[in-house]
Amino acid sequence: MKITLLGTGSPLVDANRAGPSTLVQAGDGHLLVDAGRGVQLRLVGAEVVPSMISAVLLTHLHSDHITDLNDLITMHWLLSQEKATLPIYGPPGTRQVVDGALAMLAPDISYRVAHHDQLISGPKVKVTELQPGDQFELAGCTVLAGKTNHAPVEPTIGYRISDGSHSVVLGGDGIPCDTLDQLVSGADAYVQTAMREDMVLAVPNPMFHDVVEYHSTVAQAAQTAARGKVGTLVLTHYVPAPPVGEEAQWAAEVSEHFEGTLVVGPDLTTVEL
Numbered sequence: 001m002k003i004t005l006l007g008t009g010s011p012l013v014d015a016n017r018a019g020p021s022t023l024v025q026a027g028d029g030h031l032l033v034d035a036g037r038g039v040q041l042r043l044v045g046a047e048v049v050p051s052m053i054s055a056v057l058l059t060h061l062h063s064d065h066i067t068d069l070n071d072l073i074t075m076h077w078l079l080s081q082e083k084a085t086l087p088i089y090g091p092p093g094t095r096q097v098v099d100g101a102l103a104m105l106a107p108d109i110s111y112r113v114a115h116h117d118q119l120i121s122g123p124k125v126k127v128t129e130l131q132p133g134d135q136f137e138l139a140g141c142t143v144l145a146g147k148t149n150h151a152p153v154e155p156t157i158g159y160r161i162s163d164g165s166h167s168v169v170l171g172g173d174g175i176p177c178d179t180l181d182q183l184v185s186g187a188d189a190y191v192q193t194a195m196r197e198d199m200v201l202a203v204p205n206p207m208f209h210d211v212v213e214y215h216s217t218v219a220q221a222a223q224t225a226a227r228g229k230v231g232t233l234v235l236t237h238y239v240p241a242p243p244v245g246e247e248a249q250w251a252a253e254v255s256e257h258f259e260g261t262l263v264v265g266p267d268l269t270t271v272e273l
């Protein structure tokens with residue numbers, strides 16, 4: 001199993017960090033968890049062309065996690081020459097988002113279908129809206145959806161992906177909760193979006209302070225990892241993002257709570273299990 005942090009950024013635009021997106025290569029699949037800003041640039045950087053994606057798994061429908069879903073739909077359609085269906089999983093509301101993306105793309109789809117004989121009907125997508133506890137097989141992997149707490153954003157889900165040998169949990173955005181603990185328990189790796197509470201609260205903007213109410217701090221992510229006895233904690237979605245190459249400053253806070261392996265780094269950082 002190989003985990004690649006495609007985008008370690010957040011809603012805040014960063015010249016060096018793409019938006020939230022993580023690639024899990026396991027079984028015989030390339031599973032894309034969230035599709036933030038610039039996801040396809042990083043996919044190609046990871047030597048995966050969009051038509052190779054087996055499925056998209058959305059943790060929630062905040063804009064930073066779905067910004068480039070439409071771009072992925074388009075390129076998956078064109079590069080597969082309409083032969084492949086793109087499965088998209090997510091919480092309730094995902095169908096509305098995908099239908100909206102397809103509506104936005106309608107003029108483009110009509111131009112391309114009119115121009116190319118190989119294209120007939122537009123992108124093929126299959127949306128599955130998940131409930132916590134849903135489990136399914138995907139590209140040789142078992143995927144379990146679990147409830148997360150990103151209130152007031154609801155519903156939100158995390159994913160546990162197992163290939164029979166290893167397991168990884170993608171926690172998405174949110175604060176610690178019992179159901180996240182259950183999902184994380186005993187996993188080999190745990191990918192959590194996180195923020196530096198001290199630095200966020202130092203910004204003189206009350207609206208910015210709100211974000212720590214519904215995202216795990218570095219300490220909370222480390223504590224969740226410790227409770228779950230995971231082997232490797234992978235942090236992503238850095239707020240505020242450290243300069244590339246200086247991610248180690250996030251490590252000190254983790255070490256106070258978690259003794260396993262910590263991974264924090266630039267886009268395209270990989271973890272192999």
Ligand SMILES: [Zn+2]
Pocket residue numbers: 060062150153173
């Ligand atoms: Zn969010």
Ligand SMILES: [Zn+2]
Pocket residue numbers: 010011020062064065173193237
């Ligand atoms: Zn986010």
